[in-house]
Amino acid sequence: MKKVQRVEALFELLRVVLGLVIAYIITLVLIILTSDVTPQEVITNFVLGPFTTPRRFGQLMGKFIPYVLGGCGMCFIYGCGRFNLVGEGIVNFAPAVACIVLFNTPIFNHVPWIVGVGILLIICCAVGGGLAMIPAIGREKLKISEMVTSIIMNYMLLYLSLWFLKSLFADRSQAFLCSPMYPENGSFFQLIPGTNLHAGIFVSIIGWILACLMFDRMRIGVKLRICGSNGMFAKYSGLNTTKIVLIGQLIGGIYAGAAACVDAFGMYTRYQYSVLTNIGMDALVVAVIARKKPIYVPLAAFVLAYIRTSAVVLNLSTNIPIEFVNMMQAVLILFVAAQHFLQKSKEKAIYKISMEESKEKGAVV
Amino acid sequence: MAKELLKMEGITKIYGNGFMANKDITFTVNEGEIHALLGENGAGKTTLMKILFGLENCQQGKIYLNGQEAHIENPLDAIAKGVGMVHQHFMLVPNLSVAENVVLGIEPGPGQIFDKKTAVRMTEEASEKFQLKVDPNALVRDISVGLKQKVELLKALIRGVKVLILDEPTAVLTPQEVRELFVQLKTLRENGYGIIFISHKLDEVMELCDSATILRHGRVTGFVKKEEMNEIVLSKLIVGRDVVSTMEKKESTAGDTVLKVRNVTYVDDIGKKLVDDVSFGVRAGEIVGIAGVEGNGQNEISEIITGLLHMTKGTVSINGKETTGLNISQIRKLGLAHISEDRMTYGCAQDMSIYDNLSSIYLDNPKFTKGVFVNQKALNQYVKDCIEEFEIACDSEKSPIRMLSGGNIQKVIVAREFTSGANIIIANQPTRGIDVGTASLIHRLLQKYTREKGFAVLLISSDLNEVMNLSDRLLIMRDGKIAAQFTDMKKVNDELMGEYMLGIKKMTEEERGDLH
Numbered sequence: 001m002k003k004v005q006r007v008e009a010l011f012e013l014l015r016v017v018l019g020l021v022i023a024y025i026i027t028l029v030l031i032i033l034t035s036d037v038t039p040q041e042v043i044t045n046f047v048l049g050p051f052t053t054p055r056r057f058g059q060l061m062g063k064f065i066p067y068v069l070g071g072c073g074m075c076f077i078y079g080c081g082r083f084n085l086v087g088e089g090i091v092n093f094a095p096a097v098a099c100i101v102l103f104n105t106p107i108f109n110h111v112p113w114i115v116g117v118g119i120l121l122i123i124c125c126a127v128g129g130g131l132a133m134i135p136a137i138g139r140e141k142l143k144i145s146e147m148v149t150s151i152i153m154n155y156m157l158l159y160l161s162l163w164f165l166k167s168l169f170a171d172r173s174q175a176f177l178c179s180p181m182y183p184e185n186g187s188f189f190q191l192i193p194g195t196n197l198h199a200g201i202f203v204s205i206i207g208w209i210l211a212c213l214m215f216d217r218m219r220i221g222v223k224l225r226i227c228g229s230n231g232m233f234a235k236y237s238g239l240n241t242t243k244i245v246l247i248g249q250l251i252g253g254i255y256a257g258a259a260a261c262v263d264a265f266g267m268y269t270r271y272q273y274s275v276l277t278n279i280g281m282d283a284l285v286v287a288v289i290a291r292k293k294p295i296y297v298p299l300a301a302f303v304l305a306y307i308r309t310s311a312v313v314l315n316l317s318t319n320i321p322i323e324f325v326n327m328m329q330a331v332l333i334l335f336v337a338a339q340h341f342l343q344k345s346k347e348k349a350i351y352k353i354s355m356e357e358s359k360e361k362g363a364v365v
Numbered sequence: 366m367a368k369e370l371l372k373m374e375g376i377t378k379i380y381g382n383g384f385m386a387n388k389d390i391t392f393t394v395n396e397g398e399i400h401a402l403l404g405e406n407g408a409g410k411t412t413l414m415k416i417l418f419g420l421e422n423c424q425q426g427k428i429y430l431n432g433q434e435a436h437i438e439n440p441l442d443a444i445a446k447g448v449g450m451v452h453q454h455f456m457l458v459p460n461l462s463v464a465e466n467v468v469l470g471i472e473p474g475p476g477q478i479f480d481k482k483t484a485v486r487m488t489e490e491a492s493e494k495f496q497l498k499v500d501p502n503a504l505v506r507d508i509s510v511g512l513k514q515k516v517e518l519l520k521a522l523i524r525g526v527k528v529l530i531l532d533e534p535t536a537v538l539t540p541q542e543v544r545e546l547f548v549q550l551k552t553l554r555e556n557g558y559g560i561i562f563i564s565h566k567l568d569e570v571m572e573l574c575d576s577a578t579i580l581r582h583g584r585v586t587g588f589v590k591k592e593e594m595n596e597i598v599l600s601k602l603i604v605g606r607d608v609v610s611t612m613e614k615k616e617s618t619a620g621d622t623v624l625k626v627r628n629v630t631y632v633d634d635i636g637k638k639l640v641d642d643v644s645f646g647v648r649a650g651e652i653v654g655i656a657g658v659e660g661n662g663q664n665e666i667s668e669i670i671t672g673l674l675h676m677t678k679g680t681v682s683i684n685g686k687e688t689t690g691l692n693i694s695q696i697r698k699l700g701l702a703h704i705s706e707d708r709m710t711y712g713c714a715q716d717m718s719i720y721d722n723l724s725s726i727y728l729d730n731p732k733f734t735k736g737v738f739v740n741q742k743a744l745n746q747y748v749k750d751c752i753e754e755f756e757i758a759c760d761s762e763k764s765p766i767r768m769l770s771g772g773n774i775q776k777v778i779v780a781r782e783f784t785s786g787a788n789i790i791i792a793n794q795p796t797r798g799i800d801v802g803t804a805s806l807i808h809r810l811l812q813k814y815t816r817e818k819g820f821a822v823l824l825i826s827s828d829l830n831e832v833m834n835l836s837d838r839l840l841i842m843r844d845g846k847i848a849a850q851f852t853d854m855k856k857v858n859d860e861l862m863g864e865y866m867l868g869i870k871k872m873t874e875e876e877r878g879d880l881h
Contacts, residue, residue, distance in 0.1 A: 240692065
């Protein structure tokens with residue numbers, strides 16, 4: 001049986017890696033076939049692009065930072081068996097609320113950086129957690145699909161945050177809709193000047209460690225996993241499933257809020273979201289690639305950030321649109337999420353070792 | 366020599382988790398033969414039949430029907446090729462009538478229009494032809510289990526099958542219904558049908574079957590003709606050792622009544638009274654058995670006591686405290702443990718590890734927690750102890766529980782519930798569908814914990830032997846009421862129990878005596 005477990009683990013890994021490779025090859029081939037760009041150019045820009053300059057690598061890290069936090073959050077939501085996608089709206093809305101405090105109150109006038117950033121983070125997390133509870137409570141108390149509610153909420157939150165921006169803290173001296181520049185104590189500084197690698201990465205690292213601890217070592221994590229794995233069993237064991245599922249989504253919302261905070265106050269110098277950022281949806285992708293385990297989230301987040309940055313680099317240096325690369329992401333997810341991909345080969349491998357094992361046993365007897 | 370209807374040759378099936386369910390099995394059924402397929406649970410009988418019925422595919426082996434090789438893709442294909450199956454759990458639509466169920470999928474009528482009259486006529490004709498009396502217009506929801514089985518049989522026969530698979534057909538029937546079924550099966554045999562009869566009950570097999578194939582650990586361990594059949598030969602082939610069927614029972618020394626059920630009534634969503642004003646008690650140090658035909662309220666009683674179901678009326682008290690208004694966790698804390706009838710739904714989370722499954726009820730227990738953290742050290746030790754004490758066969762406590770056999774999964778559940786610190790155990794079908802070895806381990810444990818530690822056990826089981834052997838006091842439920850109580854187990858036999866279970870006899874309150 002031990003061997004079988006190893007085969008299962010191996011195929012799990014193989015599925016992700018192979019899915020990635022296949023998706024990558026399909027995209028490369030299609031790009032080369034359909035555009036007048038030479039294969040060499042594609043390779044340098046698309047494959048190696050993100051690593052060619054510090055600026056580009058910084059860009060990758062800038063995406064990586066919120067992906068880690070969002071991905072950890074989605075592990076909790078997805079892990080307790082709910083599809084609450086409100087993270088998308090939280091990314092727009094939570095920083096907007098924080099901006100009101102930042103620009104419309106005197107709190108930030110004389111506080112040191114660490115306190116200022118701390119306040120921003122707390123506000124964003126609180127808003128995120130609170131918002132995530134709306135679809136969650138709807139589901140648990142009123143049996144409304146949390147997925148539908150959360151997707152509708154995303155658009156509401158986008159327009160609400162735009163309204164806040166326009167009516168409360170827009171910088172009218174600018175040609176586009178944005179807030180005034182963030183003060184120094186209200187933003188994450190760049191770790192390497194001139195790149196997007198900013199201090200938010202510390203939040204991500206702490207958040208990730210905390211998520212791993214919560215998921216594997218804390219009571220709530222075990223309870224959550226039991227609820228997600230078999231709700232009836234959880235109920236039978238005396239767990240308060242409603243409460244646990246709500247807490248799971250609360251944690252997910254808090255993480256989405258943190259992701260929003262590091263993105264809005266780390267990547268940009270002003271609040272300037274005017275469309276949905278897709279970070280919330282990408283967080284789900286990260287959680288799916290990480291197989292709902294926070295421990296794998298940084299890896300998954302890096303892969304996704306890499307693909308996304310490659311697309312941008314390719315787009316800037318050739319005439320290939322970004323959307324083309326989104327296709328690759330779709331293929332990747334298709335393979336990773338497909339339960340039956342490689343199923344036949346896995347069964348064959350298991351069949352083989354079982355036969356061998358039974359032969360060995362036969363020899364012993 | 367009789368014509369060979371079916372031959373399965375060299376069948377090998379390995380499941381996705383590496384479990385070898387069938388290895389090189391060869392098996393034949395002749396025309397006009399009732400062939401028993403015997404074996405412990407997990408021996409591979411059901412898998413073999415699923416392969417024959419097209420529900421599973423096998424990696425090796427061939428199936429011959431009437432001497433010709435056949436590839437059975439799915440159940441529809443199997444029926445078309447003349448193989449029918451009556452499942453252990455009936456595959457009927459409760460809200461449709463008997464006739465509608467019988468013709469489901471082969472509905473008569475012009476085009477898309479359903480001709481109900483023809484359907485009723487077809488059912489009547491078939492019921493006449495095969496001597497299976499049913500009322501075509503009754504709703505399946507309203508008819509008894511025995512009748513439902515007849516409907517299942519008709520469903521298969523009307524489609525013209527020649528080979529019939531019966532998966533534990535007698536498990537849900539009373540002794541009287543079993544006898545009726547046997548008469549019908551013998552008639553079918555005379556008409557040239559080939560019947561595969563899966564059962565655990567050796568006496569039934571010896572009475573009914575012409576030959577038997579015995580499986581153990583997925584392999585054929587024997588083939589026995591009717592002349593050679595006797596209980597010792599069969600049970601040896603099934604378990605590979607001699608089984609001592611009677612258990613020594615020490616006298617019970619019952620103490621205070623720790624579990625009290627008073628005037629409990631439960632009415633379900635469609636207004637059916639499933640539990641009707643039931644009162645009884647279980648004392649410390651005794652095992653109280655509840656027997657009855659399935660669906661007579663036993664299950665609801667167990668779910669009400671454990672808090673999974675809310676009663677309409679009445680009270681339950683555990684160790685002197687009423688459970689009204691408490692949640693499951695609070696009820697458990699009063700001293701109640703629960704072995705659920707449906708172990709895969711309630712008893713465990715399949716994809717989680719043995720470790721996590723054992724710890725599920727201790728996540729709020731100060732002994733196993735450190736603030737918001739789980740106390741890994743204490744839990745590790747506990748899990749290790751459980752695996753040792755309850756003889757759980759596994760490679761590692763971190764492997765998912767679905768990798769274990771049914772018996773070992775049940776051991777994990779039993780280990781968790783027995784050691785939870787509770788003194789009252791609700792054991793609902795604790796040995797259903799598991800091998801003899803584990804079943805006897807569980808029986809021994811139930812005995813040991815009641816006799817030595819003064820546990821109170823409420824044992825609900827449809828295995829009459831189990832309740833008769835284990836119980837100190839036996840209740841029989843019929844129509845949501847307690848129809849009988851036996852305090853002297855020596856005077857009880859399955860014939861007598863059957864009469865009360867079917868409602869032929871009923872005890873008055875005086876006859877029943879003190880229910881505690």
